[in-house]
Amino acid sequence: PKYLKRGVPPRDPAHCYLSPNDQSDNLISLIKSIKPDLMTRTPSPPKSLVELTLRSPTVHLIGPANEENPNRSRAILHGRVKFLDQKVKWQRATLSFQGRAVLTHEGLAMAGISGGDEAFSGSEYSQILEICNVDKELIVFDGQSEIEFGLHLPFDLPPTMRTKHGFVEYSLIAKFSAGSFKTARAQSDVIVKRHYLPNGAVVVPTNEMTGCKDWFEWTMEVPRAATFEQGEAVIAMKWSCEKERVEVMTVETRLEQTETIRFKRKNTTTSLRLPPKLLPPAIYTPPSFTDPLDTHFLRIPLIRELTSPHIYSPFIEISHRLVITFKFTNNAQDITMVYPIIVTDLPDAQASIVINGDDAVPIDLGLPEYWGALPKYEDLQEPIVLL
Structure with missing residues (x-):
């Protein structure tokens, strides 16, 4: 026979058939031999188009949050937004400072109220109250790589806090648009602290x-x-x-x-x-x-x-x-x-x-x-x- 003349050993018909599992194992081994990290590679995150940076993420407020507070003053949140891709012509940039107070289900459970009695029983939290929503639109010029801003905040904000019964949190959100289909978004957490004395030299009543x-x-x-x-x-x-x-x-x-x-x-x-x-x-x-x-x-x-x-x-x-x-x-x-x-x-x-x-x-x-x-x-x- 021809295969004997060519020096090729005869094949056993019993070994010519591979089961589907064996075929899969052979295919996976072949892929791993070509690129070992192909099966474990994770997709890289999308490239960020904008960057939001705060000069300080902490806002300090002095005195009680009422109209009679003699030290009442509005804090200013300073920061900047940076455009990382100069090819994108941004047309609009908007800042939104948002705060919310949340009472958890555990907080209502301490009060002896079951979640089924509340309108918020189907959500993660029991009661949610929007504290503030301050918006500011930034002016974007052609060729501008970054914009510095100062956002005035209300003086009567409650401080950032968190217990197992509820919490108060704030965030600054920057939204950008370039036409109808090109958008970007950046977010940064903000910490609000309220101090009832401005410094140690104050005469305490x-x-x-x-x-x-x-x-x-x-x-x-x-x-x-x-x-x-x-x-x-x-x-x-x-x-x-x-x-x-x-x-x-x-x-x-x-x-x-x-x-x-x-x-x-x-x-x-x-x-x-x-x-x-x-x-x-x-x-x-x-x-x-x-x-x-x-x-x-x-x-x-x-x-x-x-x-x-x-x-x-x-x-x-x-x-x-x-x-x-x-x-x-x-x-x-x-x-x-x-x-x-x-x-x-x-x-x-x-x-x-x-x-x-x-x-x-x-x-x-x-x-x-x-x-x-x-x-x-x-x-x-x-x-x-x-x-």
Whole structure:
């Protein structure tokens, strides 16, 4: 036979047929031998046509978000947009600063409301409120490679925050169009911070209060605000015991943090105060022999890692109270007083903030800040004496 003459070995008919699986394996092996990374290659992302850059993604606001705030000023968000492809002739560029407040299903679950009772039960979140939508159109000239901008923001924005019950977030969106079919989009997150004191040189307002409970009389001066940079809140206090053989043994001071959820149900706004978070107490032991004229300084530590600053948003509020407990000798009944305080932080040293007037004057720390039906700060000045 011819194949014997050519030196080709005879083929076994049993090995001439390959199953479909064997054919697939052979094909894959062949492809991998040609280009090993062909089977694992991922498509490269499309080339970006524009670039959005912010000078600083953080916006600093000073004071409460109300009309009475003497330091009320509008912040400016600076940045630039850069055109990466000079072949594209952009005709229109629009900036949109958007903010929203969101209450999660877990937040409503804390209020004892099932998701089926809400109109938002089919969505990822329970209630969504648009805080702002500020638009600005940029002028695009032919051959321009980049545009710098400054966007004025409202002064009453709630700060960026996030808990398991809700959050507030902001973003800046830049949209570009070149004709009817060529469009581009860029987005950057923006962080809004609200500080209730512009710097450490500000004179913090204090309230002097006096009270009497049976045989115990006191006078104290409590600050209306304290900062994390100070590290502590200091209360100056005088007292006198008019009961025989009874003296102040210790004074326990602690910071109490409370989260309040506000939600709407059937056109009614309801507030729910969650159980407070108790921070580590500070124990003050007065000297053995004290005079009613002696001034005692109670120091409450402010630990940033354990405490959130004061936050007021449409759905979530985080507030703080000072809890002062007097313990007496001879098994006399304890006396506890509760006093509200604003815990805040100071702006960064490099932050650019416009402040009207002199920083060294007392500023207004009045509440409420927005439209919530909460008692004003003046209504909370008197301490609550707990029996």
